Amino acid sequence: MDLPIIYGPGLKPNSPEAVESVKYETGAAEADARSVAGRHEEPWMNVLEKYEPGSPPAVDFALRHPVFGARIQGKIIDFGAGTCWVTSRLSSLPAVKEVVALDLSEVFFRTAGVRMIRHWKGDPSKIRFAVASFNQVPVEDGYFDCGFFVASLHHSTAPILSLLEARRVLKPGGLLVLVEIAISIRQIDAARTQALLETRTTNDTEMRYTKGEWKYMLEHARFKNIEFHVVDALTRNPAVLLVRKLLRKFDLERVIFTNLVVITAQT
16 A cells, blocks of 8 residues: 655654654554554554543544534544544545545554554545644645544644644634543643653653643634533443533533543634
8 A cells, every 4th residue: 555645844853753753663663562462463453442442432423423523524634643543534434535644754654554544444545644743734724624633632742833733724614623631630730740751751742731721722723613522431330420421511520530522623
């Protein structure tokens, strides 16, 4: 599978993005993935199930949403596409004409990305790879109808700049969809301590934000019509789910509980 590829400006030497890209370019990330136990032959499926179990149901929630789901169409960019499972899922939709998968490593796209596109039965005729950072997307202004950040914006060292770049490449009235974790106010200090530890030990930038901070950053980047949709797929206990929903009615859930959220916004 020889998919077309476009290139952004080269990464600044010794920048966090350049350091992070090394393990994907050298195959070290593939070796790490193969050490993760699981039921799948494809190692990145085992990584997805272990470390991002909420992302697939959250993406499905977005695609099936009765209001904004129909707006996921036309030309789409998958920011921080990684293994390209989201790209694959989007490319299979009849209303989608093109998906650009953007991330740091061409080698990783050509190996793990291609395998996952096959695994997820994506439509390669609709897919292009873009090797670039979040902040320097190699397309013209207003190119895309819709953009996705799925568990990826929290890896940005400058999330407001990344959102401004997302706004630049989206058409007027374009839709932005984020799948992220909104850390509870009660847990944010502990979550950030853990994120700093992970960043220093893995060279992957890890940042953590509350619901209010996600909203603030989107507003700062001049997005409008910002909405938060809590995805309850990971809450198995019926009693806990009932408590969560009661607190949610009064906007108190975010104080106590960390949530998996689909955030939508418009340019």
